[in-house]
Amino acid sequence: MLNMRRERIKRVLPLLAMTVPFFLLVVTFSYVPLWGWYIAFVKYFPGESVINSEFVGFKYFAQIFSAGSQFENAMRNTLVFSAVGLILSPLPLLFAILVNEVRWKRFKQFVQIVTSFPNFISWIIVYSICFTFLSVDEGVINRLLVNLHILDKPFDFLATSWLTWFLQSLISIWKSLGWSAIIYLAAIASIDPEQYQAAEVDGAGRLQQIRHILIPGVMPTFAVLFLLNIGNMLSNGFDQYYVFNNPLVHPKIDVLDTYMYRLGLVQLNFPLSTAIGVFKSAVSVILVFTANMIYKKVNGKGII
Amino acid sequence: MNYSKRYKVFELANVVLLFLIGFASLYPFYYIIIYSISDPMQASSGIGLWPKGFTSQNYQTVLKIDNLAHATFISIARTVIGTLLTVVCTAMFAYGLTKPILPMRKFMYRTVVISMYISAGLIPAYLLITELQLKNTFLVYIIPMIIVPFYLILIKTYMEDLPAEMEESAFVEGAGYFTVFRKIAFPLSMPILATVAIFQGVNQWNSWVDNLYYATDSNLMTLQLMLLNLIQTQSVSASVIDSNLVNTIKVTPLSLQMTITVVVVLPILLVYPYFQRFFIKGIMLGAVKG
Structure with missing residues (x-):
């Protein structure tokens, strides 16, 4: 009996060696930092001990909203970019449907490959490219518009604040359209072809097939992605809004993620930056569950 | 018409x-x-x-x-070392998790998957990196990214579908789990491991936010951040x-x-x-x- 147990332990030991260290690594980097949320509740200065810092309750949470125009700007821009993202979220689906309609196989593949590429470059490269295309002195776009007499003189697109929301949304679509469409193409490909054949026998045209077979077929995928987007309403990401930031467009491009960075790592106000992070997480959880509840009411079945 | x-x-x-x-x-x-x-x-x-x-x-x-060659070297180093470690370690973790005799394997797997949806945020992560003495070291580009939950899901799913006969005959001949992993499970999983390697390679090459947050030492400057600085300062x-x-x-x-x-x-x-x-x-x- 004892022998068998020892035998078993001996067998399991290498498996434990293969898994436990990596498990602990994940716990260290994903779960351990959660205790850092405590910083949002204490008067902490970098370099001091967190435990000995004075506990101030929800003081910093109250401060978020009284921080004035900085926070209001960041919050407004965050909501604008997220709302635009949600409104435009059917675009990749539409693009996937158009690609799927192409019968010329090579061309279909070519479009998929080429349009997915911008997804795999960093925002710094995107910025560099936009800079060269939109710059005042030598920008291709400016030269084109001036030569076509649409503009009298070159226009500084990247430093024009009223254009920022539109321009950044456009750039973001340029980068992600093709890649986001691939998941829908995968969903479309998994629809049973017999359904189309049956519809054709019944005399349904292409458009009717799209409406009654394809769209219902990809709806679950769309719903899941939409729900995730709603959960991420307050996190538009950092990269894009950091690289395109400049003093002229700052009031229109600063989002919560860049604001948190500035507050935390530049101004070293750790508690306030953390409080915003905690606030974001709380809102995100509430949003996901609310959206799921609404979805459940409408469709009878939730996603989570 | x-x-x-x-x-x-x-x-x-x-x-x-x-x-x-x-x-x-x-x-x-x-x-x-x-x-x-x-x-x-x-x-x-x-x-x-x-x-x-x-x-x-x-x-x-x-x-x-100045320093462009060095930044290129840093970018290449993090891409090569980071990708290799991610692939080997995630594959090993995934392989271990496919074995039913491993205690608490469901718990470990679920904990890792759930971690994809949890983010403590910027400052807590920064403090952890500081506490672990990773700030301003090359390892800050490598260690936090060794296990990527999404890849773990992909690899584990793939390994579960591998035919069991080859492994069993190897066990009968007295091979241990490490040998079987190295000689059978790893090579057989090449298609998915190649995918993961490419994902992670691109990821590593494109990363610069960790450079901005945690590595202010100019010796650790990556090519990406260097390009951004050059454009922004027009220098x-x-x-x-x-x-x-x-x-x-x-x-x-x-x-x-x-x-x-x-x-x-x-x-x-x-x-x-x-x-x-x-x-x-x-x-x-x-x-x-x-």
């Missing part, structure tokens, strides 16, 4: 539209490449589809930029351009910026034609399993 005729018109319009979208995706990259090999003076008066006045002067000048050139005056071909700040951009994007551009099918496969798998 009857229906099939209308559909033909739609098909043609569709192809034209998709061609234009494809062009808009590709042309910017083509443009910076032809610009970087053109004579900057001629290029600045406008180029479209072909380079003007071919020259390698831009590239020769870029080589003279590409003052010194390098001066040293370049003796040449007949004059480089401009813009031509140098584009040349560096090409250098940063070229590795991805070169491997992309080979890896795009892996990506598509990978996401399909993710879509089915997710």
